[in-house]
Amino acid sequence: xxxxxYSNFVCLALLxxxxxWMVPRSFAFDAVALWSAIVVLLLSPPTLIxxxxxxxxxxxxxxxxxxxxxxxxxxxxxxxxxxxFIAARSLPTFAWLGGAFFTLRALHVTLDWWMGTLSPPxxxxxxxYFFFLPVIPAGPVNxxxxxxxxxxxxxxxxxxxxxxxxxxxLGAVFFFVISGYGMDRVIWLAGGPLxxxxxxxxxxxxxxxxxxxxxxxxxxxxxIAIGITLMIGLALEENFNKPWRARNLLxxxxxxxxxxxxxVQDYVYQPIFGLTRKPVIGLLLAxxxxxxxxxxxxxxVLWAFWQSLGIILSRLIKGRGPSGRLAFxxxxxxxxxxxxxxxxxxxxxxxSQ
Amino acid sequence: MTPLERFYSGFLPDGLPTWxxxxxxxxxxGLVLFYFAGISSDQIIYIDLQETQ
Numbered sequence: 001x002x003x004x005x006y007s008n009f010v011c012l013a014l015l016x017x018x019x020x021w022m023v024p025r026s027f028a029f030d031a032v033a034l035w036s037a038i039v040v041l042l043l044s045p046p047t048l049i050x051x052x053x054x055x056x057x058x059x060x061x062x063x064x065x066x067x068x069x070x071x072x073x074x075x076x077x078x079x080x081x082x083x084x085f086i087a088a089r090s091l092p093t094f095a096w097l098g099g100a101f102f103t104l105r106a107l108h109v110t111l112d113w114w115m116g117t118l119s120p121p122x123x124x125x126x127x128x129y130f131f132f133l134p135v136i137p138a139g140p141v142n143x144x145x146x147x148x149x150x151x152x153x154x155x156x157x158x159x160x161x162x163x164x165x166x167x168x169x170l171g172a173v174f175f176f177v178i179s180g181y182g183m184d185r186v187i188w189l190a191g192g193p194l195x196x197x198x199x200x201x202x203x204x205x206x207x208x209x210x211x212x213x214x215x216x217x218x219x220x221x222x223x224i225a226i227g228i229t230l231m232i233g234l235a236l237e238e239n240f241n242k243p244w245r246a247r248n249l250l251x252x253x254x255x256x257x258x259x260x261x262x263x264v265q266d267y268v269y270q271p272i273f274g275l276t277r278k279p280v281i282g283l284l285l286a287x288x289x290x291x292x293x294x295x296x297x298x299x300x301v302l303w304a305f306w307q308s309l310g311i312i313l314s315r316l317i318k319g320r321g322p323s324g325r326l327a328f329x330x331x332x333x334x335x336x337x338x339x340x341x342x343x344x345x346x347x348x349x350x351x352s353q
Numbered sequence: 354m355t356p357l358e359r360f361y362s363g364f365l366p367d368g369l370p371t372w373x374x375x376x377x378x379x380x381x382x383g384l385v386l387f388y389f390a391g392i393s394s395d396q397i398i399y400i401d402l403q404e405t406q
Contacts, residue, residue: 007390162355169382176390 006137006175006221012039013133013228014168020232021156029128029151032232036133044097050084051096054106055130062113062120074114081106089296098137100293102130104263109144111267118145134228138221140239141259150234157233164230171223179216187213200344208340215243218257247331248314249307249338264289284308299351306342 016032023031041048058077065073085103088096096102109129112118121129121144128151129144187209194202222239229236237259246252253261264286273282284305291304346352354362357378361371 159355162358166355166357169379169386172386172390173382177385181389 009039009043009137010172010224012042013224016133017228017231029132030124032133033127033131036131036136039133040097040131040136046088047097047099050088050099051102051130054081054102055126056123058106058109059121059123059126062110070114074110077110078107081110086296098139101139101141102136104141104260104293105130105144107267108141108263112144134225134232135236138218138225139257139259140222140225140237141263142236146237147234150236154233160233160235161231164227164232166227167223167230168227171220171225171227174216174220174223176220179213179220183209183213183216200348203344203347204341207343208336210343211336211340244332246335248318249310249335250314250318251331252335252339253307253311260290260293280308280312283311287311299346302346302351303342306345307339310338 016035019031019035020028037048037052040051061073061077081103085099088099109118109121109126113120125144125148129147132147135142187206190205190209194205197205219240226236226238239257239259241255241258243252243255246255268289269282269286272285273279276282287304287308288301291300291307294300294303343352355375357375358371361374365371365374
């Protein structure tokens with residue numbers, strides 16, 4: 001197996017660009033899927049088996065399913081998808097590459113098919129969608145209808161290619177230079193002086209620095225993924241919309257990891273709200289799904305409640321806070337303070353994992 | 354027009370070529386990456402494999 005460093009993945013993912021343009025147009029994305037499968041096999045063989053099962057079985061099960069059995073089939077597929085995800089998280093030997101992302105993609109296809117808003121994917125379409133290397137390890141959680149439309153509309157366009165190259169470079173600088181080198185050293189250097197602070201403030205400050213580090217790592221990896229896909233000629237869904245401009249926590253969660261929050265909004269919040277007519281219950285369950293999506297731990301369960309509390313408070317004080325330029329400055333700092341306060345608060349009650 | 358081209362076309366004084374500024378920016382980014390990417394190339398991103406590591 002190849003070492004699992006992100007730099008290895010980036011080099012292998014970049015090869016999808018020449019493959020997509022050099023192979024004849026009709027087979028370009030079959031070739032990209034084949035290359036993606038080879039890379040996944042090299043990086044994580046269990047991922048190839050599970051992702052291959054998903055990509056092959058879902059179209060077969062959906063196309064052969066009668067309309068009356070659609071609900072049962074949806075339940076069965078969801079059971080295996082969620083069960084497999086839980087099993088992979090619980091059994092390290094079955095650790096997956098990007099399982100958190102492709103499980104959400106597979107659930108999206110299944111649930112949209114059940115609701116009748118999506119036709120069953122063809123085998124070829126499914127393989128092309130699930131084995132698309134640039135988005136496998138770190139998203140975005142792109143959706144099948146948009147992906148299929150992009151494949152149909154694809155054509156060579158130099159400015160789009162150059163834009164993709166620029167985004168790729170920017171993402172690489174964000175990820176490898178600012179996050180991987182700069183922020184690591186900032187956090188390491190800050191460790192000494194921060195040791196003089198009370199433990200609560202020390203953990204809070206380190207947590208805030210970690211959020212800034214996460215911003216550059218995650219935005220960087222998204223720029224890399226979207227940059228490569230633009231060089232291929234596809235424009236996938238954006239994942240971030242200037243999160244540093246968020247005026248409050250609710251605003252932040254509509255700007256941060258947008259493909260995940262839209263997924264949770266469509267498949268968790270709206271159904272729960274439709275059933276109960278209680279937005280707070282929908283919000284709590286939506287944030288719980290986001291928390292558990294990150295890791296199965298008590299820390300992330302309580303983290304979800306902390307985020308929900310922040311969103312409820314930001315709704316309650318909406319319109320009562322500072323306005324104009326002051327809000328422009330205070331809003332993002334307040335959001336960072338709340339996000340990073342989760343760790344010291346939970347640490348204070350003895351939950352750190 | 355790329356984002357960088359748009360940025361330089363509104364920022365550079367008349368007479369200074371945009372293509373030169375863009376080429377220098379790409380070269381600088383390449384150099385920075387060449388130096389730093391080796392140091393930080395062991396960064397791990399995969400959520401589902403991070404705990405295993």
